[in-house]
Amino acid sequence: MTSRPIEWINRWINERWPLSAVLRLAIDEEIPGGSRFVYTDGSAVFLLFTLQAITGILQVLFYVPTVDHAYDSLNYLRTEVPFGWLIHGMHFWGANLMIVVLALHMTRAFIWGAYKKPRELVWLAGVLLLLVTMGFSFTGSPLTWDQHGYWAGEVGTSIAGTIPVVGDMQKRLLRGGEGMGQLTLSRFFALHTMVLPLLLVSAFGLHIIAFKVRGTVGPWDALKRRLSGPFWPDQVYKDVLTGSAIFILLIFLSVFVPPVFWGPVDILDTNYVPKPDWNFLFLYQVLKYFQGPLEPVGTVGVPTVIVLLFVTLPFTDRNPEKNPFRRPLVMLCGFIFAVTITALTLLGYYSRGLAELPAGSPAVSSLLGPDDAGAAKTPSVSQPSDQSAPAQKTGGMPSATVETNSRTMPGEGAHVIGNAERGGAVFGNYCAGCHGAKGAGGMQNPGSDEGKVPQLNPVEREIYNKDPKAFAENLDRFIQHGLVPPGKKPLLSMPAFGDTHGLTQQQIANVEAYIMSLNGIDRGQIVNPGMEPRNFFILVASVYILMLFIQGGIRIKSGIP
Amino acid sequence: MEHDSQIPEMGHVEATRRRFLKWLIAVLAAVNALIAGIPFLRSLLGPSVAAQKNEWSKVAAVDLLPQDSPVDMRFMAESGEAYLHNTVLRSVWVIKHSPEKISVFSPVCTHLGCYYQWNGQADRFECPCHASVFAPDGKVISGPAPRPLDTLESKIENGYLLVKWENFKAGVPTKIPVA
Numbered sequence: 029m030t031s032r033p034i035e036w037i038n039r040w041i042n043e044r045w046p047l048s049a050v051l052r053l054a055i056d057e058e059i060p061g062g063s064r065f066v067y068t069d070g071s072a073v074f075l076l077f078t079l080q081a082i083t084g085i086l087q088v089l090f091y092v093p094t095v096d097h098a099y100d101s102l103n104y105l106r107t108e109v110p111f112g113w114l115i116h117g118m119h120f121w122g123a124n125l126m127i128v129v130l131a132l133h134m135t136r137a138f139i140w141g142a143y144k145k146p147r148e149l150v151w152l153a154g155v156l157l158l159l160v161t162m163g164f165s166f167t168g169s170p171l172t173w174d175q176h177g178y179w180a181g182e183v184g185t186s187i188a189g190t191i192p193v194v195g196d197m198q199k200r201l202l203r204g205g206e207g208m209g210q211l212t213l214s215r216f217f218a219l220h221t222m223v224l225p226l227l228l229v230s231a232f233g234l235h236i237i238a239f240k241v242r243g244t245v246g247p248w249d250a251l252k253r254r255l256s257g258p259f260w261p262d263q264v265y266k267d268v269l270t271g272s273a274i275f276i277l278l279i280f281l282s283v284f285v286p287p288v289f290w291g292p293v294d295i296l297d298t299n300y301v302p303k304p305d306w307n308f309l310f311l312y313q314v315l316k317y318f319q320g321p322l323e324p325v326g327t328v329g330v331p332t333v334i335v336l337l338f339v340t341l342p343f344t345d346r347n348p349e350k351n352p353f354r355r356p357l358v359m360l361c362g363f364i365f366a367v368t369i370t371a372l373t374l375l376g377y378y379s380r381g382l383a384e385l386p387a388g389s390p391a392v393s394s395l396l397g398p399d400d401a402g403a404a405k406t407p408s409v410s411q412p413s414d415q416s417a418p419a420q421k422t423g424g425m426p427s428a429t430v431e432t433n434s435r436t437m438p439g440e441g442a443h444v445i446g447n448a449e450r451g452g453a454v455f456g457n458y459c460a461g462c463h464g465a466k467g468a469g470g471m472q473n474p475g476s477d478e479g480k481v482p483q484l485n486p487v488e489r490e491i492y493n494k495d496p497k498a499f500a501e502n503l504d505r506f507i508q509h510g511l512v513p514p515g516k517k518p519l520l521s522m523p524a525f526g527d528t529h530g531l532t533q534q535q536i537a538n539v540e541a542y543i544m545s546l547n548g549i550d551r552g553q554i555v556n557p558g559m560e561p562r563n564f565f566i567l568v569a570s571v572y573i574l575m576l577f578i579q580g581g582i583r584i585k586s587g588i589p
Numbered sequence: 590m591e592h593d594s595q596i597p598e599m600g601h602v603e604a605t606r607r608r609f610l611k612w613l614i615a616v617l618a619a620v621n622a623l624i625a626g627i628p629f630l631r632s633l634l635g636p637s638v639a640a641q642k643n644e645w646s647k648v649a650a651v652d653l654l655p656q657d658s659p660v661d662m663r664f665m666a667e668s669g670e671a672y673l674h675n676t677v678l679r680s681v682w683v684i685k686h687s688p689e690k691i692s693v694f695s696p697v698c699t700h701l702g703c704y705y706q707w708n709g710q711a712d713r714f715e716c717p718c719h720a721s722v723f724a725p726d727g728k729v730i731s732g733p734a735p736r737p738l739d740t741l742e743s744k745i746e747n748g749y750l751l752v753k754w755e756n757f758k759a760g761v762p763t764k765i766p767v768a
Contacts, residue, residue, distance in 0.1 A: 079625075086629055090671075097672055104672035111628035118625075261610040268617045275621055437667075443674050558631050568624055575620060579613055588609050589602065 053240050055260035060246030062257030067244060068270035069133040075271045076126040077228070079278070080164075083119040084221065091171070093217035095210050098173035099292050103445045103552070106286075110558030117282025123168060125278065127307045130161055138341075138362050141350035142245040148342040150242065153235035155338045160228045162307070167220040169305055173213060174290035175447070179302030181216060182208050187315070190327045248351040272572065279568055283561040289552040291447030291541070294534035299453060301380075309376030310369050316379070337365070439526045441536030442504035443497075445552045451542030454535045459484075462520055467546050476515035485546040496553045500540045507536050645744070645751040646679070648693075652748060654685040659707045659714070659725060661696070666754055679754055681741060682707070682714070684725060688745075693752050694727055695739040702759040705738075714738065735762045 041047045059067070090105040090112065092098060105112035134154065137143055143151035170181030185208070189199030204211025246253055257263070294300075304312050311331065318326030345358050352359050455467070462471050467484030482488060491506075493499040508526030512518060525531040531539070541551035554561070582588070646666045654660060659682050668677040682694040694714075698705045703718035713730060714723040721732030728737050742753040758765040 082625070082629070086632060089633065100672040108671075109632050110634075111632045114628050115632060258607075261607055261614055265610045265614050268614050272617055272621055275624070279624075443672075558628060564628070571620060571624065575617070582609070586605070586609070587602075588606050 053237075055264070057240070057243050057259035057263075058256040059244050059259055059263055060256050061249075061252040062255060063259070063263035063266055065266050065270065066136065067263060068267045069129060069136055070239075071267035072129050072270050072274055073126060073133055074232075075274060076122050076129060077232075079118060079275075080122050080126065081225070083115050083122065086115045087119060088221060093171065093213050095173060095213055095293075098171065098213060100444060102172055103289070107445070107552060107554050108556050110556055113286065113554050113557060113561060114279070114282055114564070117286055118278045120287045121278050121281040121285075123165060124306075125274065126161060127165060129274075130158060134158065135362075135366070139352050139359070140245050141248065141352070141355070143342045144345070144348060144350065145342070147238070147242050147245065149238040150235060151342050152339065153231050153238060155335070156231040157228065157235060158338070159335070160224055160231060163224050164220060164228075165305060165307055167216045167224065170213065170216050171220060172290070173293055175293060175297070175300050175450070176288070176290040178208065178293040178295075179300065180304055181212065183302050183304060183312075184308070185212070187311075187327050190323050192324050192328070245350065276568060276572060279565055283565040286561075289445050289447055289541075291450050291538050292444050292534040294532055296532050297450070297535065300450070303376075306373065306377065310372035313372040313376035313379065438501040438504040439508040439533060439536070441508070441526065441533040441540065442501045444533070444537040446534070446537030446539070446541035448538070448541040448545040448551060451535075451538030451540065451545075454531065454539050455542050458525070458531065459539065467543060471520065473513065473515075473518055473520045476513040476518035476520070478513060478515070481520055484543050487543065487547050492547060492549075494549070496544060496549055496551050496555070499544050499547075499549055500537075500551060503540045503543055504536065507531070507539065645753055648681060648743075648750045648752045649683060650748055651685065651688055651691070651745055651750055654683060654691070654750070656685055658709075659684045659694075661707070662750075664752075680704070681752055681754075682738075683750065691743060691745070691750055692727070693741045693743040693750075695741050695755070695757065697739070697756070697759070698734060699736045699739060699757070699759060699764075700732070700734040735760060736764060739764055 038047070087102075087105065090101060090109060092101045102116065106116050107113070109115075137151065137154065166180075166184055170177040170184075185199050185202045188202055189195045191198060200206070202212070202215060203209075204215050244259075246256075303309070311326075314330050315323070315326040318324075318329075345355075347355060347358075349355055456465075459467070462481045463484050464470055464481075467487075470481030470483050473479060473481050486492070487503075491499070491502045493502060504526075506522055508524065510524030510527070511522040513521060523530060526533065526536055544551050557564075559567075644667065646664050648662050648664045649660075661680055662683045663678055663680050665676050666679050668675050680696045682696055684692045684694075686692065696704050698716040698718065698721055700716065700719055700721050703716050705714050705716040705721070705723070707713075708715050712725060714725070714727075716722075716732065716734070719733050721734035722730040723734065723738050724730055726737075727740065739755075739757045741755060744751050756767050758767050
C-alpha cells in the first residue's frame with residue numbers, strides 16, 4: 029500500500045526530470061568478474077572528498093582568513109568548540125589520506141589498463157582531478173597561517189616566481205603583491221574554498237559520467253570476465269565497508285595523532301627550516317639538483333614533463349592489451365616512475381633544509397634590542413619608561429576615565445597557542461641563563477629578598493593554573509613587562525621582553541607553551557572537547573564492533589552467504 | 590526472512606542476500622552519518638565555554654556624577670569573544686541617588702535589544718525601536734518591554750564607581766544572563 033504514493037511521486041518527477049535514467053546510470057552496472065574490494069578505491073576518494081567538503085564548510089564557520097586571526101580562530105575551533113578538534117583533525121588527515129588513496133587509485137587504473145581506449149576521458153578527467161587535489165593541498169596548508177603553513181606558502185609561491193618570463197607575474201597573482209601578506213591569505217582562501225571546489229566538481233562530473241558510460245574495466249583474465257556481478261548492491265556494499273574503515277581511520281588519527289600546533293608566524297625566527305608538505309617533497313628535492321641557471325628545469329620542466337606523461341599516456345600506449353604481465357615495458361616505466369617519486373620524497377624528507385643553519389647560529393641573539401642586550405648576563409632591568417611603546421594591541425585601555433596599568437595586563441602572546449618545542453630553543457637562549465636549564469634551578473640573586481632567581485620547573489603555585497589560557501596569562505605578565513624582585517638592591521631583575529621587543533610576541537607565546545609543558549600543561553590542550561577524544565574513539569569503535577556481531581548473527585541465523 | 594530458512598532455490602538465496610546487503614548498506618551509511626553528524630551538529634550549537642570575561646570596569650568618579658539625573662557613562666572594557674580580544678567602548682546609564690547608592694542600568698532595551706535614550710523633559714527612558722517607556726527606576730511604563738531595565742552589578746571603591754558588564758536575554762520576562 030505504501031508503494032502507491034512513492035510510485036506517484038516517482039512518476040511525477042520522471043515526467044519532469046529523468047530521475048530513473050540518472051539512477052540507472054548511477055547504479056545499473058554489471059561488473060565483469062563481479063565486485064571486488066580492489067575496486068573500492070574510487071569511491072574511497074569520493075568519500076574523502078565529501079568529508080573534506082563537509083568539514084571544510086564547518087571550519088569556515090569558525091575560521092577567518094585574516095593574518096592576525098587565522099591561527100587564533102583555527103585554534104579556537106580546535107580547543108574551545110565542542111568537537112572542533114574532530115572537525116579539523118578529520119580535514120587535516122582527510123587531506124593527507126586523499127592524496128594517498130588517489131595515488132593508489134591511479135596506480136590501479138594504470139595496472140588494470142583502465143586508461144586505454146575507450147576510457148581515455150576517464151583517465152584525463154582523473155589527471156585533472158589529481159592536479160586540482162594537489163592545488164587543494166598547496167592552497168590549504170598556508171591557511172593555518174602558522175610557521176609551517178606560512179613558509180609552505182612562501183616557498184611555494186617563490187618557486188612559481190622562478191619560472192622564466194611569466195614567473196614574476198604568476199607570483200604576484202598568487203600573492204597579491206610582492207610579499208606574503210593579507211592579500212596572499214585571501215587569495216589562497218578564495219582558491220581553496222571557491223575556485224578549486226568548482227573545478228573539482230566539474231572535473232568529477234566529467235570523470236564519473238565517462239566512467240559510468242563505459243563501466244569498470246574488470247579483470248584482464250578472459251576466464252574471470254565470463255561471470256559478472258551487479259554494482260548495486262554488491263559493489264556498493266564493499267564500497268561502504270571500505271568507506272567505514274577509512275572513516276574510523278580518520279577518527280583514530282584525529283584522536284591519537286592530532287595536527288601539530290606549529291606556533292604563530294614569526295618571520296624573525298630564522299631558526300625555522302621551511303619544508304613543504306610531504307606530497308610536494310619530491311619537487312622540493314628535484315629543485316636541489318637544478319640550481320643556478322638550471323633552476324627553471326626543476327621548477328617548470330620537471331612538473332611539466334610529469335603532467336605531460338600523465339596526459340599523453342592513453343595516446344602513447346595504444347596497445348589494447350590490458351594484462352600487466354603482457355605489457356612489461358609500460359609496467360617497468362610505471363614502476364621506475366613510482367620508485368623515483370618515492371625515492372625523491374624520502375630524500376627530501378630526510379634531507380636538511382635548503383636554509384638550515386648550523387646549531388647555535390647567532391641569528392637569534394642578534395635580535396636582542398640594545399636596551400636589554402645583556403638579558404642573560406647582567407640584566408640591570410630596563411623598565412619600559414616610554415608608555416608609547418606599541419607593545420600590545422589588546423593591553424591598554426585608552427580611556428580618560430580609567431587609568432589602567434597596561435603593565436599588569438597580559439599581551440598578545442598570552443592569547444596565542446605557542447609551540448613548546450620552538451619555545452624551548454628560545455628559552456635556552458634567553459631564559460636558561462638565569463632560570464637554569466629547563467627552568468630547573470635559578471641563579472643566585474644577591475640583594476633580593478628571595479636570594480635567587482625563581483625556579484620555573486615547577487613554577488610558583490600562584491602562577492600555575494590548570495587552565496592553559498589562565499596559566500599563559502599569568503606567565504605572560506612577567507615576560508611582557510618584566511619584574512624587579514623585592515629586596516634592597518637585587519642584582520638581577522626580569523627584563524620586560526615584550527615591552528622592549530626583546531622577544532617577538534610569537535616567541536613569547538612559544539616560551540609560554542614551553543614553560544607550561546615543563547609544568548605538565550599542554551598549551552594546546554582541548555578546553556572544551558564536547559567529548560574526550562579517547563572516549564569518543566572507544567564509543568565509535570564499540571558501535572562498529574557491535575554492528576559487526578549483529579550482522580554476523582543475522583547472516584548465520586538466516587543462512588545468508 | 591523466516592520462510593527463507595527452508596531449502597531455497599539458488600535464485601531465492603541470491604535475492605535474500607541482496608536484500609540483506611541493501612539493508613546493511615543503509616544501516617552502515619546511517620551509522621556513519623550519525624557518528625559524524627552528531628559531533629558536527631554539536632559544534633554548531635554553540636561554544637559552551639564562557640567566552641565573556643566579566644571583570645570590574647572603572648566607570649566614573651562618584652564625586653563628579655550629578656545627583657538623581659541619569660547620565661550615559663562610556664568606558665573602555667576588555668571584551669573576549671571567541672578568538673578576539675578587543676578593547677571595546679561600552680555605555681551604561683548611571684543614576685546617583687546618594688554618594689553610597691548608585692543605580693546602573695544596562696543600556697540595552699529589554700524588549701529586543703535596542704539602545705534606549707533618556708528623555709529629560711518627560712523624565713523617562715524611551716526606546717526608539719518599539720516605543721517602550723521606562724521610569725527612572727527602570728520600571729516599564731508602557732510599550733512592549735517584557736521586564737524592567739536590567740541593572741548591572743556595581744560597587745564603589747576609592748571614590749570610583751566600578752561596574753561589571755553583562756548581557757541579558759532580550760524579549761523574556763525574566764533577567765537571564767547570556768554569555
